[in-house]
Amino acid sequence: MTAPAEARRLRFLPSGTSIHKLSAVLTLCLLITVFSFTSSAFFSVNNGLTVLLQTSVIGLLAIGMTLVIITGGIDLSVGSVLALSGVVAGLFIKAGLPVVPAMGVGVLAGAACGFVNGFVITKMRITPFVATLGMMLIARGIALQLTGAAPISRLGEAFGELGNGTLFRIVDMQANGFPKVIFPGIPYPVILLAVIAILGAYLLQKRQFGRHIFSAGSNEEAARLSGVNVDRTKIWTYALSGGLAGLSGMVLMSRLVTVQPNEGVMYELDAIAASVIGGASLMGGVGSISGSMIGAFIIGVLRNGLNMAGTSAFVQMIIIGVVVIGAVYIDQIRNKT
Amino acid sequence: MLDVSSSNTPLVQMVDIYKQFGGIHAVEGVSTDLYPGEVMGVLGHNGAGKSCLMRMLSGAMTPTRGDIFVNGQKAALKSPQDARGFGIETIYQTLALANHLDAPANLFMGRELKTRFGNLDEKRMLAEATDALRQLNPNFKNLRDPVARLSGGQRQVIAIARAIYFQAKILIMDEPTAALGPSETAMVADLTKRLKNEGIGIFLISHDMEDVFELCDRVMVMNKGRNVGTFRIGDVNKDDILSLIIKGTLPDDWEPRGANKESSK
Ligand SMILES: Nc1ncnc2c1ncn2[C@@H]1O[C@H](COP(=O)(O)OP(=O)(O)OP(=O)(O)O)[C@@H](O)[C@H]1O
Ligand SMILES: [Mg+2]
Numbered sequence: 329m330t331a332p333a334e335a336r337r338l339r340f341l342p343s344g345t346s347i348h349k350l351s352a353v354l355t356l357c358l359l360i361t362v363f364s365f366t367s368s369a370f371f372s373v374n375n376g377l378t379v380l381l382q383t384s385v386i387g388l389l390a391i392g393m394t395l396v397i398i399t400g401g402i403d404l405s406v407g408s409v410l411a412l413s414g415v416v417a418g419l420f421i422k423a424g425l426p427v428v429p430a431m432g433v434g435v436l437a438g439a440a441c442g443f444v445n446g447f448v449i450t451k452m453r454i455t456p457f458v459a460t461l462g463m464m465l466i467a468r469g470i471a472l473q474l475t476g477a478a479p480i481s482r483l484g485e486a487f488g489e490l491g492n493g494t495l496f497r498i499v500d501m502q503a504n505g506f507p508k509v510i511f512p513g514i515p516y517p518v519i520l521l522a523v524i525a526i527l528g529a530y531l532l533q534k535r536q537f538g539r540h541i542f543s544a545g546s547n548e549e550a551a552r553l554s555g556v557n558v559d560r561t562k563i564w565t566y567a568l569s570g571g572l573a574g575l576s577g578m579v580l581m582s583r584l585v586t587v588q589p590n591e592g593v594m595y596e597l598d599a600i601a602a603s604v605i606g607g608a609s610l611m612g613g614v615g616s617i618s619g620s621m622i623g624a625f626i627i628g629v630l631r632n633g634l635n636m637a638g639t640s641a642f643v644q645m646i647i648i649g650v651v652v653i654g655a656v657y658i659d660q661i662r663n664k665t
Numbered sequence: 666m667l668d669v670s671s672s673n674t675p676l677v678q679m680v681d682i683y684k685q686f687g688g689i690h691a692v693e694g695v696s697t698d699l700y701p702g703e704v705m706g707v708l709g710h711n712g713a714g715k716s717c718l719m720r721m722l723s724g725a726m727t728p729t730r731g732d733i734f735v736n737g738q739k740a741a742l743k744s745p746q747d748a749r750g751f752g753i754e755t756i757y758q759t760l761a762l763a764n765h766l767d768a769p770a771n772l773f774m775g776r777e778l779k780t781r782f783g784n785l786d787e788k789r790m791l792a793e794a795t796d797a798l799r800q801l802n803p804n805f806k807n808l809r810d811p812v813a814r815l816s817g818g819q820r821q822v823i824a825i826a827r828a829i830y831f832q833a834k835i836l837i838m839d840e841p842t843a844a845l846g847p848s849e850t851a852m853v854a855d856l857t858k859r860l861k862n863e864g865i866g867i868f869l870i871s872h873d874m875e876d877v878f879e880l881c882d883r884v885m886v887m888n889k890g891r892n893v894g895t896f897r898i899g900d901v902n903k904d905d906i907l908s909l910i911i912k913g914t915l916p917d918d919w920e921p922r923g924a925n926k927e928s929s930k
Contacts, residue, residue, distance in 0.1 A: 536785060556774060
């Protein structure tokens with residue numbers, strides 16, 4: 329029942345989503361400024377790249393998580409699926425498959441887990457929370473069972489390439505014969521995150537599939553009545569989230585050059601936090617990849633900055649917990665207005 | 666069973682339709698039909714089963730029992746897509762809008778326009794939506810706002826525009842003017858007449874007697890899930906209809922007001 333005059337005025341104000349994104353960017357800048365003062369080494373190219381690298385895994389998870397959250401769902405299984413995908417890839421490499429196809433199989437294993445999530449949610453009508461909670465246990469259980477809870481190591485140098493390689497590394501040979509690193513290079517995981525984020529944003533904003541994700545999350549019944557295949561949309565969304573969990577598993581395990589079946593515990597919470605800080609609404613229908621990337625970096629910078637300032641891991645937990653609650657609180661206020 | 670080529674073939678025939686939800690009998694043995702260029706009013710008290718009956722024709726709900734024929738051929742309407750395939754469009758009582766999306770996105774929901782490369786064609790959707798909405802409400806603004814921020818009337822206009830944009834042959838309007846102001850209501854009345862003249866068959870659910878007598882060719886009255894009578898509009902007056910709606914029967918002294926009583930149960 330907006331009066332026309334008010335409606336006209338409202339259009340000049342940024343919409344709710346962009347206000348939220350703006351405040352997230354400001355928060356990020358604030359954090360960077362504060363940490364630059366608390367630690368002299370914080371604001372440097374090297375540390376910037378470290379933050380980027382550390383954030384890439386959560387960033388990849390957050391992209392899939394955002395799509396899921398926009399459909400009105402949640403995916404608690406990504407941390408476990410990440411581990412299972414790594415285990416699958418590791419076992420295939422041990423069985424003699426080359427690294428690239430083995431990693432491909434790992435990603436597909438993740439997508440398969442997501443597909444099962446989608447199936448259970450849409451066809452068996454189990455709520456996303458319960459379905460993915462179940463998958464969280466199942467995937468972790470399989471990963472531990474397959475490996476006997478032991479890490480898989482000696483996977484070869486090629487396995488470490490994705491997680492440790494860099495692009496545009498500039499090294500200068502000095503007169504004294506020692507190499508000097510002028511630019512440490514952009515880590516592959518960072519490039520991967522950028523590419524996937526752009527693809528994700530394209531999918532969400534420009535493709536019919538993305539529009540259907542929004543429709544299904546905004547009003548499932550309306551979407552169904554309008555001819556959107558809601559079940560198929562959701563199944564593919566969960567499969568994408570699982571696939572991205574698999575991909576982030578490849579990045580993480582490759583960085584460690586070992587497959588750790590107990591890696592990725594509680595990563596789903598970071599991914600959810602990143603999405604929510606970035607403006608995704610747990611009620612569905614709202615969210616963006618760019619927002620979630622900002623959210624992921626807020627968490628990444630927070631972790632890194634607190635580390636460099638010498639804050640204990642326990643205090644970090646407390647602070648991040650507070651940030652998450654704060655973000656969800658903002659989310660709720662936004663939904664009320 | 667029916668001659669398809671015959672001009673007397675009803676556009677829609679619903680035969681002995683039942684719908685149960687557990688112990689609730691929402692629709693019980695209702696039969697009705699609709700001819701091209703005809704407006705059939707569907708009347709009844711709240712909870713009489715009007716929306717349920719129509720949702721079964723929209724493919725939004727499957728009947729417990731009963732058959733639906735479109736153009737004389739038996740139609741299995743298992744989903745809204747199936748119904749659209751038969752040219753059936755619906756303005757739902759609940760409007761069926763996605764609140765977070767803007768008007769063009771809602772108008773084209775499920776049938777998005779795409780460019781050559783398969784991307785969403787936002788420009789064309791906006792232009793088409795602007796045209797479609799301005800036809801119903803020349804002052805329609807805020808096209809890019811999420812529809813949650815629009816007024817009830819504006820939202821209803823979007824739902825109506827969506828149903829007529831895709832050139833329905835059969836249109837179901839479930840209380841289409843409930844939230845509209847007088848000028849928009851008149852616009853919808855004009856639109857209804859225009860569509861009717863184009864040969865479109867319309868089911869119109871309404872509680873507004875003025876509208877019903879102005880627009881409908883026939884009316885059917887539902888009472889507690891049953892069809893308690895179908896009449897040419899000329900054969901009944903307001904009191905007859907009210908009696909049917911409230912008591913489920915005609916006044917004791919009733920006889921056809923116009924020429925011939927067409928059918929009743
Ligand atoms: N999805 C459902 N599940 C259970 N019962 C339902 C459902 N939909 C409708 N009903 C019941 O079926 C009956 C008929 O409802 P319906 O919506 O068709 O009424 P209506 O004639 O459209 O009423 P109104 O004029 O208020 O719109 C009601 O008793 C309602 O409670
Ligand atoms: Mg109704």
